[in-house]
Amino acid sequence: MSKIGNLVRKWADSSLIVRILIGLVIGAVMGVFLPGWKWIGILGTVFVGALKAIAPVLVFVLVAASVAKAGKGLGPRFRTVIGLYLASTLTAALLATLASTLFPITLTLQDVAEGSAPGTLADIFRNLLSNIVANPVASLAGANYVGILFWAVLLGLALRFVASEGTVTAVSQFADAVSLIVKWIIQFAPFGIMGLVFSAVADSGLEIFTTYGKLILLLVGCMLLNALVMNPLWSFIVTRRNPYPLLWACLKESGLSAFFTRSSAANIPINMALCKKLGLEEDFYSVSIPLGATVNMNGAAVTITVMTMAVAHTVGVEVGFVTALLLGVISTLGACGASGVAGGSLLLIPMACSFLGIGNDVAMQAVAVGFIIGVVQDSVETALNSSADAFFTATAEYADRKANG
Numbered sequence: 001m002s003k004i005g006n007l008v009r010k011w012a013d014s015s016l017i018v019r020i021l022i023g024l025v026i027g028a029v030m031g032v033f034l035p036g037w038k039w040i041g042i043l044g045t046v047f048v049g050a051l052k053a054i055a056p057v058l059v060f061v062l063v064a065a066s067v068a069k070a071g072k073g074l075g076p077r078f079r080t081v082i083g084l085y086l087a088s089t090l091t092a093a094l095l096a097t098l099a100s101t102l103f104p105i106t107l108t109l110q111d112v113a114e115g116s117a118p119g120t121l122a123d124i125f126r127n128l129l130s131n132i133v134a135n136p137v138a139s140l141a142g143a144n145y146v147g148i149l150f151w152a153v154l155l156g157l158a159l160r161f162v163a164s165e166g167t168v169t170a171v172s173q174f175a176d177a178v179s180l181i182v183k184w185i186i187q188f189a190p191f192g193i194m195g196l197v198f199s200a201v202a203d204s205g206l207e208i209f210t211t212y213g214k215l216i217l218l219l220v221g222c223m224l225l226n227a228l229v230m231n232p233l234w235s236f237i238v239t240r241r242n243p244y245p246l247l248w249a250c251l252k253e254s255g256l257s258a259f260f261t262r263s264s265a266a267n268i269p270i271n272m273a274l275c276k277k278l279g280l281e282e283d284f285y286s287v288s289i290p291l292g293a294t295v296n297m298n299g300a301a302v303t304i305t306v307m308t309m310a311v312a313h314t315v316g317v318e319v320g321f322v323t324a325l326l327l328g329v330i331s332t333l334g335a336c337g338a339s340g341v342a343g344g345s346l347l348l349i350p351m352a353c354s355f356l357g358i359g360n361d362v363a364m365q366a367v368a369v370g371f372i373i374g375v376v377q378d379s380v381e382t383a384l385n386s387s388a389d390a391f392f393t394a395t396a397e398y399a400d401r402k403a404n405g
Helices: 002-013 016-033 038-069 075-102 121-132 136-141 145-162 165-186 189-204 207-211 213-239 244-261 264-277 282-295 298-315 321-336 344-355 360-372 374-403
Strands: none
Touching: 016 189, 016 244, 038 136, 038 145, 038 165, 038 189, 038 244, 038 264, 038 282, 075 213, 075 282, 075 298, 075 321, 075 374, 121 145, 136 145, 145 165, 145 282, 165 264, 189 244, 213 244, 213 298, 213 374, 244 264, 244 374, 264 282, 264 374, 282 374, 298 321, 298 344, 298 360, 298 374, 321 344, 344 360, 360 374
């Protein structure tokens, strides 16, 4: 037993990133040579399921505890991080519009995707407002993070007014206990990543790169440009310091896991653990991280814009400068509301297409293409979205620290 205990301790003490990379390689190799071993993919399903299950509870208790015991002075940080979220998402949409104009892509539209999509921005905001005031228990069960944030903030404020110090301490200790459970789950990330990579390689192979190679290159290129150039530029403008050490840390510890889990919700616990490792204040990041998972949608803005422009090029719709600018704004607003729409960014493509006068039947065919390339598109999109949450949270706190000496 002592030998097993020593192995477990050595496993837990070794670098998580190294362990994840080992799992990644093993999963890819097994996906190529042993594609029939479908049971391996269960490891990925269980890992993502566990993170998705605990994330709503983690967000609720952390936000409530943070608001209940928070001191003053966090206002400037929240203004900064919200400004960064919105500015970077708008930048992503505008760059995607420019790239799509310079490198036009046409699609072969055949199969019509199934599903419903919001027709207008009014539909998106109606869904968003409905989610905010949704039943708190239903919000926790359905991972409705807008509703979770709303009710957690209200509970935290109520605790500030009526709870004793002992009660607030008990709530904080409960939040610490949930955080410890998350830490235990994250220790199994290498096995989960191995299962996820195995499933992706065994099921999809490399065929999507030959059929939709140019579209994938344009999408990924725009997302990488935002992740590696534009986001660091926004960070530098705010902090006046080299942003790349922070960027590499966020991409390595947040982006890598988000790429394979393909779930911003599942990555919330990982982002919070990263923020704690970076020495950020829990009162701040416990709110800004789930908020970012809701409104910081750089990758989604790129997907909506590129796919909409591809449809426009396919059906021969001319997109002028002013129209392209407005499309970027609409994609930004739509992306910020994507969390309240079943299907995420892909099902917002018809909304953007309607702005260009393109019918829903044609637009939904582009959604079908999006689902086909989703193994790449959604992975990179989630990695960009989620890693930027931690990146901009740290940026806002560093800027506030610098301003206050």
